[in-house]
Amino acid sequence: MAWARTNRDIKERQLRQLYEQFIDTWKMDKEHGSWVKVEPYQRGWTRVFTLRDDIKNRDDVADIRQVLHMVNTKVFCRNEDFLHYDWKQKKDVPIEQHPRKLMEEQYNALTEKQQSYFSKTTVIETRTFPFHKKEMVVRYEVKNPFWYVFLIEPNMIEYHWHPDPEWESHCAEITHKIDRENLWPKINKMLGASTHYHRGWKPDAWMRNKSGEVMTYEGYEPEEVV
Secondary structure (H helix, E strand, O other): OHHHHHHHHHHHHHHHHHHHHHHHHHHOHHHOEEEEEEEEEEEEEEEEEEEOOOHHHOOOHHHHHHHHHHHOOOEEEOOOOOEEEEOOOOEEEEOOOOOOOEOHHHHHOOOHHHHOOEEEEEEEEEEOOOOOEEEEEEEEEEOOHHHEEEEEEEEEEEEEEEEOHHHHHHHHHHHHHHHHOOOHHHHHHHOOOOOOOOOOOOOOHHHEOOOOOEOOOOOOOOOOOO
């Protein structure tokens, strides 16, 4: 029995190591490659928010610009009209774009004057990692979004990303191993995805065994869970 338990723990540790390597493939992707300058060419259009002309004359325009910098969003479209085909309505409809809502940490980093431009709201967000889950969170949205108008500009391409072939091969090998051996069900079970809502999940919960003990290996230092 002890031998079977030890063998199971070894396999579980190996599976956790493999999953950690899979996470590193997209965490460290931009560290393996280089940007190469090319002849500039246009590919579609981008749309962002900018200040209205009358808002630029306000005394507090500096704070408003700082707020815009934090809530600004960018949308790409191949056409300048920024329409997309809606299959349900069977017609082209405008692409929606709204200022970004701030998290509580971002809101607390603002000055008191800048905080006065926001209102507190509660929204339901859907999370897909490590499992599908909906939860209610606190966000802060701009009180006067009409201060901002759309600015449409050509999307100019000046650089191409050339990934490292060895790193690409390494990433593909890890992904193929997980898919080939059908390991995702076991990984999802370790992540707590066996139930739709897992209340006891913690940031490093998938690094723990069934007894709640932290499973460590060389190169991994578990974070303290409060």
